[in-house]
Amino acid sequence: MSFQSTGKFDLVICDIDGCLSPESHAPINESALSRIAEHNRLAVAHKDRPIVTLCSGRPISFVEAMCRFIHNTTIPCIGENGVWLYDPGANTFEMDPMITAEHLEAVHEASKLLRMKYQADGVTEQPGKSAAVTLYHSDTEYLRSILPEVKRELQDRGWPFRVSMTWFYINCDLDHVNKATGIARLFAQTGIDPARTAAIGDTLADKFMADSVSFFACPANADPEIKKSAAYVSPYDEIEGVLDILQHLDDEHATG
Ligand SMILES: [Mg+2]
Structure with a gap:
């Protein structure tokens, strides 16, 4: 239309x-x-x-x-x-x-990894995302402090993400x-x-x-x-x- x-x-x-x-x-x-x-x-x-x-x-x-x-x-x-x-x-x-089954697999793996690393510290994943991982914590300063590590973790595994901080969330979006x-x-x-x-x-x-x-x-x-x-x-x-x-x-x- x-x-x-x-x-x-x-x-x-x-x-x-x-x-x-x-x-x-x-x-x-x-x-x-x-x-x-x-x-x-x-x-x-x-x-x-x-x-x-x-x-x-x-x-x-x-x-x-x-x-x-x-x-x-x-x-x-x-x-x-x-x-x-x-x-x-x-x-x-x-x-x-342009989002392939491999991309979705990387999203799934990233979600698993980030949950394992940060869930105990109170980091949660925004529900309802299909091909991205979005992290939240009630203490925004804490969330900001883990941003470089999150970037590194995904990069080290060769997963194709663009990691960025909004006002209250860390967004891990597919690069393309x-x-x-x-x-x-x-x-x-x-x-x-x-x-x-x-x-x-x-x-x-x-x-x-x-x-x-x-x-x-x-x-x-x-x-x-x-x-x-x-x-x-x-x-x-x-x-x-x-x-x-x-x-x-x-x-x-x-x-x-
Ligand atoms: Mg906005």
Whole structure:
């Protein structure tokens, strides 16, 4: 399913944590979220603004739920940092076909190894991931302290992972899969022109999003490093920032 608006942009690809939902596990601002849903309903009805879809490191089931909350009924969203595409129009899930049985075996082995090494110290694995291992600990400083060792352990075994730290998690993602490869699949499936797309993100992992679209923006709470890639930084945090950015994109259109 494709989409074309009469505005400057057809699609806004939005990160979830730190953008549509709080960076912490605090409740989601549902009235602000309903304004995103209203935006998407108007986009479909009037074709005068971009549709908002999602690109997140979260398990795809979480992304699917958010996709339904924001009333995106047509454009695929991306989960697990590019591993999955969920098409809300067809209700289908597709894992990146470049992920082989060997890759999945490496993920399984990495999960086993990291559990053996760190479970006793209170490190847990985020449930629901298919081709990535995400570690969590209530003491973020402790989690940060084991990052170099986690990197080394996986590297020493020759497993193909990119290990990175978000605000609260260590992500071990397959090297050849990221938000950019997910977005490339989305563009290929929908025929949407990258030159008519924007993205919103808040951490360095979102550089893959910034490099895939023609306009990148951040909410105020974003990491200073990723703000360097932004054409616009909202003065507002998280979802209020996203709503402000959508308004800004509208104004961009109005002023040409
Ligand atoms: Mg984020």
